Amino acid sequence: MANTVLQNPSISTQISPGDRIRRLVWKLCIATLILMAIGSATRVMNAGLACPDWPLCYGTLVPTAQMNLQVFLEWFHRLDAAIIGFGAIALSGLSWWYRQELPKWLPWAATFALGLIVFQGILGGLTVTELLRFDIVTAHLGTALLFFTTLLIIGCSMMPYKGTGNVGKLPWVSLTAAILVYLQSLIGGLVASQWALHQCFGGSQLCTVMNSHIAGVVPPTVATLAVVVWAWRTSALHPMLRNLANWAGICVIAQIAVGVATFHLHLQVEPLTVTHQAIAATLLGILTALTVLAFRDRNSHKTSNTYTPVSHS
Known part of the structure; x- marks a missing residue:
């Protein structure tokens, strides 16, 4: 052979x-x-x-x-x-x-x-x-x-991918975080496409749109940090899921830092604005991957534990 x-x-x-x-x-x-x-x-x-x-x-x-x-x-x-x-x-x-x-x-x-x-x-x-x-x-x-x-x-x-079956509620927490990040990205796109930050600083126009994006940071941030905490509190979690959760936490912290810098610099540094968008997409991608793999882990464990009656005929 x-x-x-x-x-x-x-x-x-x-x-x-x-x-x-x-x-x-x-x-x-x-x-x-x-x-x-x-x-x-x-x-x-x-x-x-x-x-x-x-x-x-x-x-x-x-x-x-x-x-x-x-x-x-x-x-x-x-x-x-x-x-x-x-x-x-x-x-x-x-x-x-x-x-x-x-x-x-x-x-x-x-x-x-x-x-x-x-x-x-x-x-x-x-x-x-x-x-x-x-x-x-x-x-x-x-x-x-x-x-x-x-x-x-x-x-x-x-x-x-072969999971450990110890994901608990992590798939749902991650899915929630991914949806919130997606919605916040859409609000950010609305702010960018209307140049709301420039107009708010220049003539106090579209400040509601800009402020909605700033306030909207809270839900996806809390949900993403919940993913990180949940991953670390879950014993025997697959290392890939734990690593993805860690990267999600790093991305959300970096995103907030870049967002604050972009705000205070009034969008005058173009690479920062581009980085802000790129990190948001990366964070969404990480949470999506984590969600899919966590659901695979959960479902495969359920399937493997399903009792199949044995026929004695």
């Missing part, structure tokens, strides 16, 4: 459809996180309308004649979005092609992700044609975060 493997290395290196799809999903997750960071940079650099047309930029694929920092940010943002779009098409296609060898839910989840990215592309076009209308820009961010979490759910559901 060993000689056969040596003579035919493809036997030992063959990648299963599940592994291939999981690798694609992780690559798409990273690309989406980068896309959201670039989108934030595009907004704070006032580059949202640097390309006046859509989907091309100045009527070309690569606007070399008009290229500057603002045009590059908007153009690269669209390029990354297009790559993710093709990746989502590949994900859906592979999931349906190999559906006999994959979990039954996977093709439908991949199709849902593809639908989100198509909707995201439509919103991206509308942000240009509607001249950065705040509700469209906020919906653009919300859809990107939803696509990101969908990819993470797929990836974490397919990765090898």
